[in-house]
Amino acid sequence: MGIFRQGITxxxxxxxxxxxxxxxxxxxxxxxxxxxxxxxxxxxxHYDLERVGRYKLNQKxxxxxxxxxxxxxxxxxxxxxxxxxMININNGVEPADDVDHLGNRRVKTVRGVGCxxxxxxxxxxxxx
Numbered sequence: 554m555g556i557f558r559q560g561i562t563x564x565x566x567x568x569x570x571x572x573x574x575x576x577x578x579x580x581x582x583x584x585x586x587x588x589x590x591x592x593x594x595x596x597x598x599h600y601d602l603e604r605v606g607r608y609k610l611n612q613k614x615x616x617x618x619x620x621x622x623x624x625x626x627x628x629x630x631x632x633x634x635x636x637x638x639m640i641n642i643n644n645g646v647e648p649a650d651d652v653d654h655l656g657n658r659r660v661k662t663v664r665g666v667g668c669x670x671x672x673x674x675x676x677x678x679x680x681x
Contacts, residue, residue, distance in 0.1 A: 597626040614638060 561569075565583055572579070572586035579585060592599050602610060602625045611617050614634035641647040 594627045594632075595629075600627060601625050602627070 561583075568586045568590065569581050569583060572589055573581045576585075576589060594600060604622055604625065607620070607622050607625055610631060611620060611622070614631060616630055616634060619630050620628050638647060642649050
């Protein structure tokens with residue numbers, strides 16, 4: 554309860570606690586916590602959805618008319634709609650995503666898989 558006696562709101566206390574857990578060595582001030590959160594979520598240099606990510610997020614959260622495809626970082630609308638969706642899933646209003654559905658998986662290209670192969674000896678079944 555000591556933190557609330559200092560005139561800090563619950564939201565500010567949560568932000569400071571989040572910062573302490575993410576950056577344990579840095580001094581946990583409210584300004585540092587706000588700056589860190591802004592950089593990590595809302596700054597395109599640190600977090601870039603690309604056009605495809607924005608399109609998929611707009612489709613999933615029904616933001617087609619709210620957030621344009623050119624906006625490639627997380628917006629406050631994304632967080633609001635995401636929380637609303639999580640509450641609806643928890644209350645049984647909306648079904649949860651099927652994690653086994655192929656639309657929810659990232660497809661690796663042959664080039665991406667091939668970069669990890671150094672020689673033919675990497676294949677165990679060929680070494681028999």
